[in-house]
Amino acid sequence: MTANTLLAWTPAAIVFDCDGTLMDSERHWEKAREVVLGHHGSAPDPEFAQATKGLHYTECGRMLAEYAGAPALAEQMTEQLLASFRQLVADDPVTMPGATELVRKAAAFAPLAVASNCPRDVVEAGLSRAGLLRYFGHVLVPEGEVRPKPYPDVYLEAARRCGAAPGDALAVEDSHCGFVSASRAGLRVLAVGPRRPLHNAADAAYAGEIPPVDLWVASLADPDLVKWADTRRP
Incomplete structure (x- = not known):
């Protein structure tokens, strides 16, 4: 599917990521990682920051511990990471540009869900404070047998x-x-944010796997994307 084809298509459902897509909270994860590493006498470099983006917090905790040269402290650092992130989100819950308008428009023509690697309480509290939770019929997070991204589980279940x-x-x-x-789940992909190579040293965990992106926009306020949402019909 090309970009032009995507903008002529009406999906049967739309599944949104949360951090960095709907909520401006990816910066909170970055800060939380800095705080935790600082407590252990280290600091993240740009490559480490990119490599941990979007990962489940338990995987981030493990990587933080290894990066700090203290793999035995993975559980402790995971708890510190999550506690720091929760506090930062509570202090500054902000939506990404265009998120509120696009979600409102999309809810008029398709069922919506959220698929996130964050704990459920963090996702739901943030979306609720932003006035967005009511638009989503389902919130999927890694629970029970549902594995975190990059596994396809949250998207398949959503x-x-x-x-x-x-x-x-x-x-x-x-x-x-x-x-x-x-x-991996078979969904079409709308990528949001600064464009960057889809495969580099920071993506070593997915070596050889370059997923297709059907359309890339700088933000959810992209005029063509807003126009697309305006012209969809249930």
Whole structure:
């Protein structure tokens, strides 16, 4: 599917990532990682920051511990990471540009879900404070047998609960980890944010796997994207 074709298509469901896509909270994860590493006498470099973007917080905790040269402290650093992030989000819950308008428009023509690697309480509290939670019929996070991104589980389950085949659903994502997850699940992918190579040293965990992105926009306020949402019909 080309970009032009995507903007002529009406998905049967839309599944949004949360951090960095709907909520301006990816910067909080970055800050939380800095805080935790600082407590252990280290600081993240740009490559490490990119490599951990979008990952489940437990995987981030493990990587933080290894980066700090203290792998035995993975559990402790994971707890510190999550505590720091929760506090930062509570202090500054802000939506990404265009997120509120696009979600409101999209809810008029398709069932919506959220697929996130964050804990459920963090996702739901942030979306609720932003006035967005009411638009989503389902919030999928890694729980029980549902594995975190880059596994496809959250996207597969989100599409299923929305009553859509994966190939008829659209994923809205901002991270390579999320692109891989949605692509593995069979969803079309709308990428949001600064364009960067889809495969580099920071993506070593997905070596050889370059997921397709059907359309890339700088933000959810992109005029063509807004026009597309305005012209869809249920």
